[in-house]
Amino acid sequence: MNIIETSGLGKRYGGTWALRECTLAIPAGHVAALVGPNGAGKTTLLNLAVGLAAPTAGTVTVLGGRPAGSPAALDGIAFVAQDTPLYKNLSAADMLHLTRNLNRRFDPGYAEARLAELGIPRNRKAGKLSGGQQAQLALTLALARRPRLLVLDEPMAMLDPLARHDFMASVMAAVADDGVSVVLSSHVLAELERVADYLILVSRGSIQVAGEVDDLLACHRVLTGPATEAGRYAERLRVVHTRRGEAQAHLLVRTNGTDRPVPPGWEAHPVGLEELVLAYLREPGAAALPGPARARHTETTEVTT
Amino acid sequence: MTALTMTAQPGQDTGLRPVPWRRMAWVTWRQHRAALAGVAILLSGCAVALGITGLRMQHAYASLVRSRCPLTGALTTSRCGRLEDAYYHAGYPLTGNVLLATVALSAIPVLIGMFVAAPLLAREYEAGTLRFAWTQAAGRTRWVVAKLALLGAALTAASSAFGALVSWWLAQADPLAGASRWQPAQFGLSAVTFAAWTVAAFAAGTFAGALIRRTVPAMAATGAFVAALTAITYQKLDTLLVSAGPVIRRTMLLNLPVYQPGSPPVTFLLGQAVTVSAPAGSWPLRSWIAGPRGQIIGSLPTRVLALDAQAENHWLASNHLGLWTAYQPPGRFWLFQSVEGATGLLLAVILSAATVWLVRRRAA
Numbered sequence: 001m002n003i004i005e006t007s008g009l010g011k012r013y014g015g016t017w018a019l020r021e022c023t024l025a026i027p028a029g030h031v032a033a034l035v036g037p038n039g040a041g042k043t044t045l046l047n048l049a050v051g052l053a054a055p056t057a058g059t060v061t062v063l064g065g066r067p068a069g070s071p072a073a074l075d076g077i078a079f080v081a082q083d084t085p086l087y088k089n090l091s092a093a094d095m096l097h098l099t100r101n102l103n104r105r106f107d108p109g110y111a112e113a114r115l116a117e118l119g120i121p122r123n124r125k126a127g128k129l130s131g132g133q134q135a136q137l138a139l140t141l142a143l144a145r146r147p148r149l150l151v152l153d154e155p156m157a158m159l160d161p162l163a164r165h166d167f168m169a170s171v172m173a174a175v176a177d178d179g180v181s182v183v184l185s186s187h188v189l190a191e192l193e194r195v196a197d198y199l200i201l202v203s204r205g206s207i208q209v210a211g212e213v214d215d216l217l218a219c220h221r222v223l224t225g226p227a228t229e230a231g232r233y234a235e236r237l238r239v240v241h242t243r244r245g246e247a248q249a250h251l252l253v254r255t256n257g258t259d260r261p262v263p264p265g266w267e268a269h270p271v272g273l274e275e276l277v278l279a280y281l282r283e284p285g286a287a288a289l290p291g292p293a294r295a296r297h298t299e300t301t302e303v304t305t
Numbered sequence: 306m307t308a309l310t311m312t313a314q315p316g317q318d319t320g321l322r323p324v325p326w327r328r329m330a331w332v333t334w335r336q337h338r339a340a341l342a343g344v345a346i347l348l349s350g351c352a353v354a355l356g357i358t359g360l361r362m363q364h365a366y367a368s369l370v371r372s373r374c375p376l377t378g379a380l381t382t383s384r385c386g387r388l389e390d391a392y393y394h395a396g397y398p399l400t401g402n403v404l405l406a407t408v409a410l411s412a413i414p415v416l417i418g419m420f421v422a423a424p425l426l427a428r429e430y431e432a433g434t435l436r437f438a439w440t441q442a443a444g445r446t447r448w449v450v451a452k453l454a455l456l457g458a459a460l461t462a463a464s465s466a467f468g469a470l471v472s473w474w475l476a477q478a479d480p481l482a483g484a485s486r487w488q489p490a491q492f493g494l495s496a497v498t499f500a501a502w503t504v505a506a507f508a509a510g511t512f513a514g515a516l517i518r519r520t521v522p523a524m525a526a527t528g529a530f531v532a533a534l535t536a537i538t539y540q541k542l543d544t545l546l547v548s549a550g551p552v553i554r555r556t557m558l559l560n561l562p563v564y565q566p567g568s569p570p571v572t573f574l575l576g577q578a579v580t581v582s583a584p585a586g587s588w589p590l591r592s593w594i595a596g597p598r599g600q601i602i603g604s605l606p607t608r609v610l611a612l613d614a615q616a617e618n619h620w621l622a623s624n625h626l627g628l629w630t631a632y633q634p635p636g637r638f639w640l641f642q643s644v645e646g647a648t649g650l651l652l653a654v655i656l657s658a659a660t661v662w663l664v665r666r667r668a669a
Contacts (some may be wrong), residue, residue: 025509040349050440051439051440052435052436052439054666062400071323071442071444072321074440074441074442074444075321075442077440078440079436079440081433081436082433082436083433083442085432085433085434085436085437086434086437087432087434087437090335090336093492097331097335098332098335098336100328101324101328101329101331101332101440101442102326102328102329102332102441102442102443103442104321104322104324104325104442105442138437145441145442147486233550235595257491271344285394
């Protein structure tokens with residue numbers, strides 16, 4: 001089952017396309033990271049998936065074919081929007097009761113226990129809680145709905161490092177306990193690297209990379225060799241990005257799992273997730289998508305200092 | 306980490322029961338109880354002032370009726386003059402300023418539109434909380450319909466009761482002010498029309514909030530729209546409405562009547578001593594004198610009426626002249642009220658439907 005599936009999805013605000021020709025299928029059972037620079041279209045994609053916005057073009061379905069925003073879709077998805085909006089004048093207990101009344105399913109015992117565990121005072125107004133507590137409260141409300149899909153939009157942007165750690169620990173505990181699928185967006189990759197096992201890279205309104213993290217890492221290699229030969233290999237291999245030093249060049253190549261012999265004088269290294277993402281972000285023309293490989297041969301270079 | 310105490314039930318999406326309205330009522334109440342309390346305080350504050358002065362006027366008016374005092378005013382030295390003076394002071398300062406009081410009361414729907422209705426959606430847009438509210442299982446349609454229906458019903462009930470109180474108070478104050486419930490400003494303050502305009506103002510405010518999405522501009526737009534609507538109603542609609550198809554009949558001049566229980570009998574007070582008769586509680590539109598063949602000789606009150614009514618009637622009859630009056634009979638009052646009430650209600654329904662349409666269509 002695909003937790004989110006889009007086909008030719010596009011959203012235009014005024015005259016500009018925030019998202020365009022987006023075809024994507026995120027399978028269930030993953031913690032999927034939606035990564036991309038600010039303004040790439042991450043929030044637009046998530047808003048379309050949770051039914052807050054309607055597509056200009058194409059379709060989006062969730063939870064195995066339910067139209068986004070339909071009652072069945074809303075029932076199974078919990079969404080924590082950017083900056084975790086809560087009613088600032090309501091107490092934590094009132095927010096709980098409000099969420100309970102707005103949903104078919106809600107587990108008040110779980111929510112109360114989690115508030116106690118987190119040390120969030122029940123009677124304090126949501127607006128008076130710390131940023132970390134507000135985020136945790138929003139997450140608690142979302143998880144107590146027992147969703148099948150948890151969607152988090154930039155959940156940690158406002159949090160300090162400790163609160164980020166606690167927040168992600170809560171998310172991962174829910175994944176372990178309840179098997180909930182998670183899609184979370186961030187422009188900071190570092191905070192997702194440890195938790196995400198599925199990656200979607202959005203750039204300039206289109207999907208650049210999508211796939212399981214293990215598969216993506218397995219079919220990319222960094223080749224290091226003499227800078228003078230870099231240009232020659234770039235023509236033969238699927239080079240995503242070339243990083244040139246004084247003497248050596250580092251080529252991020254897409255191998256598609258078939259490890260071709262390394263040319264003499266060159267060394268192959270496995271690639272890290274951050275390195276992979278950065279390479280693709282620097283090459284907006286390159287793509288790694290399921291199905292026929294669409295990686296292009298590019299020869300843009302960058303001089304390391 | 307606390308484990309979830311219930312197990313997920315994947316795939317059960319056929320025949321999903323919607324979230325019950327009762328729960329939406331709790332949500333509406335919890336989020337808007339402060340606004341409703343504000344309305345309750347405003348209305349009950351006005352109600353106390355109207356109630357006290359109304360009761361005192363009722364008492365003073367009863368004394369005038371008992372003493373069979375004529376409807377005059379200004380003769381403060383006589384017994385009736387003193388009683389009229391007491392009547393005036395019973396409701397002071399409201400009685401001396403009935404017009405001002407009615408205009409002030411007409412501002413209540415404007416305030417409700419601005420402070421209760423306009424922020425309803427605009428504040429949620431501004432704070433981004435719609436992204437929370439509209440992604441819950443209840444869905445945005447049920448969410449907005451519940452708020453519009455429940456708050457609209459609460460405001461209708463409160464404003465209708467308040468309108469009934471205002472009507473009663475005006476009935477106590479009108480004889481002294483020479484005013485009538487048929488007058489434009491008073492016509493909009495009954496249990497029917499006040500409720501209709503209040504709920505229309507509420508619908509206009511929520512629509513402005515959904516359209517403009519920012520609280521302060523939405524409040525300003527609502528205030529301007531509802532104030533303009535009220536002014537147009539008073540200036541045009543009321544006048545047009547109550548002048549439709551009047552009853553025309555030949556009438557007589559009467560001597561100045563005395564205070565009577567119930568609706569004041571008079572209508573045109575000509576000079577100091579003579580009135581043209583129309584049934585109690587009716588609304589005279591115009592009077593004129595016609596010749597034997599029906600030709601209009603002149604319109605009242607241009608003629609000098611220094612003589613007493615009996616002699617005047619005799620003089621008219623001996624000259625083959627007739628006195629005619631066009632008026633709305635009292636029985637039509639509630640007919641016109643329901644026409645205006647339906648107009649306000651229709652406007653409210655249209656604006657509410659437009660709000661729901663905007664909410665369904667627009668992104669958060």
